[in-house]
Amino acid sequence: MAENLSHLRADARDNRDRIIEAAREVFAEVGLEAPMREIARRAQVGPATLYRRFPTKDALVAEAFSDQMRACGRIVDDGLADPDPWHGFCSVVERVFDLHARDWGFSAAFMKTFPRAMNFAASRDDSLAKMARLVGRAKRSGGLRRDFVMEDLMIVIMANGGIRTESTSASVAASRRFAALALQAFAADPSRVKLPPAARVPLVIR
The missing domain is CATH 1.10.357 (Tetracycline Repressor; domain 2)
Structure with missing residues (x-):
C-alpha cells in the first residue's frame, strides 16, 4: 500500500510540474487569455486534473510566475x-x-x-x-x-x-x-x- 501511495504522490507531482511548465509556455506564446483547456492539452492531463490542482486561472498564473x-x-x-x-x-x-x-x-x-x-x-x-x-x-x-x-x-x-x-x-x-x-x-x-x-x-x- 505504501508503495502505491508513493507512486500516486510522485504522479501528482509530475502532473503539477507539467501543468506549470505548459502554462508558462502557453502564456508566453499567447498571453493570459489562453484557455485552460489548451494548457491541459499541452500538459497532457485531463481538465479535471488541471482544475483539481488549480481551481482558477488566477491561481495557475500566480504559481506559474x-x-x-x-x-x-x-x-x-x-x-x-x-x-x-x-x-x-x-x-x-x-x-x-x-x-x-x-x-x-x-x-x-x-x-x-x-x-x-x-x-x-x-x-x-x-x-x-x-x-x-x-x-x-x-x-x-x-x-x-x-x-x-x-x-x-x-x-x-x-x-x-x-x-x-x-x-x-x-x-x-x-x-x-x-x-x-x-x-x-x-x-x-x-x-x-x-x-x-x-x-x-x-x-x-x-
Whole structure:
C-alpha cells in the first residue's frame, strides 16, 4: 500500500510540474487569455486534473510566475542595496525589462490584479513599494529627474511588454535599447546614460 501511495504522490507531482511548465509556455506564446483547456492539452492531463490542482486561472498564473516574481523582488532588493541610488535605479529598470522581454506572459501577469492570488499580488506590491523608496533616494541623489512619478515607470513597463520580434534574443536586444532610451528620459542628466547598439526589428505598420 505504501508503495502505491508513493507512486500516486510522485504522479501528482509530475502532473503539477507539467501543468506549470505548459502554462508558462502557453502564456508566453499567447498571453493570459489562453484557455485552460489548451494548457491541459499541452500538459497532457485531463481538465479535471488541471482544475483539481488549480481551481482558477488566477491561481495557475500566480504559481506559474512565482519564480519570476521572486526574481523581480531580488532585483529591487539589489537596487536598494546599491550605494549609488541612481545606479541602483538604472540596474532595476534594465534587469526588470530584461526579465519581462524573455516572457510575454510574465509581463502581462505583472501588470494584472489577481484578487484570488494574494501571494502574487502581495509580492508585486512589495516590490513596487520598495521601488518607490529607491525612486525617492535616486531623486535626492540628483540622478533621477525631480518630476518623475511611479506611473512613468509603469507606462514604460507596459510599453516594453509590447515588444514583439521573431526571437527571444531579438526581443531582449530591443528591450535593452528601449530601457536605455527610457532611462535617458528619466535622468536628470541624459548624457549619463549610454545607448546600446540599435536593435534590428521588423517594422510593422497596421
